[in-house]
Amino acid sequence: MSNDDRIDYIEFAVADIAAAKAFYGAAFGWTFKDYGPEYCEFSDGRLTGGFTTLAPVSTGGPLVVLYSSRLEATQDKVASAGGSISKPIFDFPGGRRFQFRDPSGYELAVWSRD
DSSP states (O other): OOOTTSOOEEEEEOSOHHHHHHHHHHHHOOEEEEOSTTEEEEEOSSOEEEEESSSOOOOOSSOEEEEOSSHHHHHHHHHHTTOEEEEEEEEETTEEEEEEEOTTOOEEEEEEOO
16 A cells, blocks of 8 residues: 555654653553654554654644544543643534643644544
């Protein structure tokens, strides 16, 4: 299967790589591979991306959306890991979702079909 024309990598500029790793590891179980003090690759088990301190933090841009089959439990994990819920669970065409800000200020969403 070709990866042409598909999202291949997502990179976040963060102020603190250790804090980003702690949050995403606790909230979503992501794993990490360090490439020195200014760059860390993450994996969610399907997609990889990176955290870097080499660029200024800019929290605008497209909304990254994750999936969860246990939406309430995931919202609780996000809050427990230090994320702030910006839009609690709500219905939308196709399912339900919530939105949150990570410790660096990025807004992401998590959705479920149920």
